[in-house]
């Protein structure tokens with residue numbers, strides 16, 4: 001039996017034992033997870049593991065075949081999609097794009113663009129933005145309605161290595177300053193380890209989960225990501241309560 005309920009709890013969202021079947025195929029089985037305020041939870045897993053499907057379940061867009069989802073009530077979820085396909089000839093400025101459906105928040109938009117580091121791009125056409133600038137604009141869009149929960153589907157794709165670290169630092173800072181929860185999908189193991197509180201390795205089911213330093217030693221994690229690749233990846237941690245976040249670039253990627 002499916003139950004989609006909204007009730008008061010210490011969690012922003014709590015997924016209990018859900019199973020998803022699409023076109024006669026099991027895509028997700030027995031998945032449980034939760035996200036609290038100030039917490040960053042990251043889903044990692046190979047292509048086709050079901051990460052985006054799980055995100056869509058949490059957004060309420062896909063109904064699981066069985067299991068239960070509780071959302072904190074009330075909850076506002078800010079979503080940053082994996083990609084946004086726009087017609088490049090559309091003469092849409094960043095400001096216009098961000099005010100679409102968000103007229104009542106117009107006065108906040110400059111401040112949010114400053115928060116994500118692209119305030120100088122307000123009047124730029126979307127088609128002229130670099131990959132990293134576009135990701136920041138999409139992040140700004142997810143922040144406009146002051147969400148309790150930010151859901152970010154591969155937020156750093158198309159961004160160079162230095163830009164990736166900066167974006168993860170920004171996400172950490174936002175989670176702390178806004179005291180929102182973050183559920184993030186990522187392929188980038190190095191960076192995931194640096195920027196998250198709780199990692200969930202997904203491959204239709206949850207293979208393993210835990211804090212970044214414990215998960216990197218887990219046999220299921222090593223199997224999932226090839227033991228050599230997993231072993232070679234150093235663990236970088238962030239600390240929520242440091243006055244300054246510092247994610248140093250690993251020497252092998254800081255090229």
Ligand SMILES: Nc1ncnc2c1ncn2[C@@H]1O[C@H](COP(=O)(O)OP(=O)(O)OP(=O)(O)O)[C@@H](O)[C@H]1O
Nearest residue numbers: 022023025027045046047048049050051052053054
């Ligand atoms: N609407 C759908 N109908 C049928 N199968 C689907 C549907 N949506 C996704 N799938 C299948 O579900 C599986 C998981 O897809 P999903 O996009 O969730 O994976 P993912 O982990 O996000 O992958 P990637 O890392 O490549 O983005 C895939 O095999 C995909 O083909």
